[in-house]
Amino acid sequence: MIRVVAGLIEDDQGRLLACRRPEGKHLAGKWEFPGGKIEAAESPARALVRELQEELGVTVDVGKALTPVVHDYGRGPIELIPLRCRIASGSLDAREHSELRWCTAEELTRLDLAAADLPILAEWMTSESE
Numbered sequence: 001m002i003r004v005v006a007g008l009i010e011d012d013q014g015r016l017l018a019c020r021r022p023e024g025k026h027l028a029g030k031w032e033f034p035g036g037k038i039e040a041a042e043s044p045a046r047a048l049v050r051e052l053q054e055e056l057g058v059t060v061d062v063g064k065a066l067t068p069v070v071h072d073y074g075r076g077p078i079e080l081i082p083l084r085c086r087i088a089s090g091s092l093d094a095r096e097h098s099e100l101r102w103c104t105a106e107e108l109t110r111l112d113l114a115a116a117d118l119p120i121l122a123e124w125m126t127s128e129s130e
């Protein structure tokens, strides 16, 4: 199964960073939590640090995992692993997304999120912030 890591990047106001997938990619135009495919022999945390450096130009400190979600968009199942994190250094640069947006919980519920992210958002909204 393809394993994908997704970063729930929180700011000091408790908002999360939502990123919009660009034209030409699977799920173009949908919003997601930034991340990507985990390479062989790579831990989810290591993959998240690498992906967020590549796609956003930031280094993150990785926190707790939420519950992984298995979803199939019709091309075989993916396992999406959500990890909470915070920006440690760098400034955000949309290198692989068409748009970046800091969102409150309420704003996130109104975004057109990728389907696999919906249970992750629901769990994040009920979890205590740490």
Ligand SMILES: Nc1nc2c([nH]c(=O)n2[C@H]2C[C@H](O)[C@@H](COP(=O)(O)OP(=O)(O)OP(=O)(O)O)O2)c(=O)[nH]1
Residues within 6 Å of the ligand: 004, 005, 006, 025, 026, 027, 031, 032, 033, 034, 035, 036, 037, 038, 078, 080, 114, 115, 116, 117
């Ligand atoms: N990164 C990311 N992918 C997600 C999320 N939700 C979700 O369903 N996906 C899906 C979209 C893709 O089918 C798959 C991973 O996609 P990706 O396109 O980000 O991975 P990638 O950059 O490493 O790979 P590539 O397809 O561009 O080679 O997971 C999410 O919140 N973040």
